[in-house]
Amino acid sequence: MPAQARRIALPRAARIGIATAVTGAAFALPLVTTVTAQAHEVPAAKAAAPAAAPAAQAPQAAPAAAPAASAEESYKVVGGDTLSKIAAAKNVDGGWQALYEHNRSVVGANPNLIFPGQQLALGTKAAPAAPAAKPAAPATKSAAPAAKPAAPATKPAAPATQPATLAVKPAVQPVAAPVTATPVVAATSGYVAPVANPKLGTAYGVAGSMWSSGHHTGADFVASTGTPLRAIANGTVVKAGNGGAYGNEVEIKLADGKYAQYAHLSSIGVKIGQTVTVGQQIGLSGATGNVTGPHLHFEVRTGSEYGSDINPIAYLRAHGVAI
Template sequence: MPAQARRIALPRAARFGIGIAVTGASFALPLVTAMGAQAHTAPGAPAASVAQHTAAAEAKPAVPAAAFDSYRVVSGDTLTTIADAKQVEGGWHALYERNRSVVGANPDLIFPGQQLSLAADAAKPAAPAAPAKPAAPVTQSAAAAADTQLQVKTEAAKPGAQLQTQVQSAAPAKPAAPAPVAPAKPAAPVAATSGYVAPLANPVLGEAYGVAGSMWASGHHTGQDFVASTGTPLRAVANGVVVKAGNGGAYGNEVEIKLADGKYAQYAHLSVIGVKVGQTVTVGQRLGLSGATGNVTGPHLHFEIRTGPEYGSDINPVAYLRAHGVAL
């Protein structure tokens, strides 16, 4: 009897073509039963490997929970700005008490790299996080159904004809790209848009610049006084470098910084000095605390703007700050 063409159709969801030319050699074709054909993956790519590859590709790394109970100091930080930005209950005083062993005796001397505790119970060890559940393994049959479509076509050879089997493989679906994590928003800067601020918060003007009088060696007031009780935080009016930090005679404890435009800002009669000579400061950074040291009749801030680092090169500090957008 002549050989009959024989076709075995599988479901469309699992189509795969197999084509192998056989000439002059014996070839054994696996039998496909009427109960349903079982797909065999090509040598070198077993179904188990496909399953493992699919599971590894689709597994997403666990994102560690963000820690909100500590903060690492960066250049320009003060306890006040950190407490305001992180909304620490009790303000900078509470923040200082929690970190006295790190900061030391002077709350104005904090340095980049110091790790500060923000929460009152930050010292308590955190409960260990529950281990992540492993991804469910992908079975061999599931991987074969998801990644491979089979179509088996077998043709019995007529006399002199060749037996052909065609194999086609569908490309595996690409795993979905992980959703990007939005970066944390930085804390709002202390500086004004002009890059300058007043030498202290909520400034109230006192004795004006240029007032004549015999109490001053130059015959006039060389700076602008600001009303400030002892312990009021004083801040850099702009970016600069500290050129003086110590006792200034009649000025008492003083700090002077060279600003980026070449001018010099001097702060006098301080009760606490919070910076060192050579230190770079940023606009709004705390320099120390106001007081009544030196030749004074009461606590206040004596503030000067100079064209040079020494006494006698003063200019009107209020006019200078207003020219840079500071409201006084």
């Protein structure tokens, strides 16, 4: 007989059980698939923890100390000043020569010609250096350093030089000193020439329009700036300061009532009212006032003021001084 499918009659309870089993299997399959997929979908960010926390940011280094400021002391020239006088009053190291070299651009080629209002630099002084910056703090507080840093092998080197400071002392009157190491030998009458080894320049009485009186009222002695000048005899200082066209001048009243005047000085070494002795240094020659170069303009007068002049060379020779 041909093969035909035969329906097998099953009891009602058996059919219900088979249907239930098939339905449960069909429901379980998607559930297992979903759980399996979720197990493989772990985000990469959650699966891998960071290898290490970022290192704490180290504090920035302290800024380098600013360079020490410098301060420079200056002096404003007033009437009657000379480089020698300023250097002595301000205790300039190196004297008027150092002061001139430091201010050559202001003074010019002639150190004897300075004018009121000029600003001269006296020197510099350095401000104290700022303290060294503190070392930077450790990068993090959580990690202690493995070992303390080794102490420096040597202390920091001290500055090569101390800050330059110009100490300004109160001005003092210069102490008169002998012109030479050996005593000055005066003539038998007690007189000497106003400079050692005198050499005459412009003579007394020479006529010319450059002099307000119409003639030269004194005698010029050849003398470079800084040549010591000396009292020609014993006397008392009646003038010591700026004399206008005469520049820095000193005038001494002599024992016989005459007056000896010294003009164009670069430095004055005596003061009014001071008693001087023959040969005593009273200042230094220069080129202050109305001059064309350094020299000593020397006068002898019958009175203290201009216009009472007499021939100074004749006066000195009359008192035994060889010129």
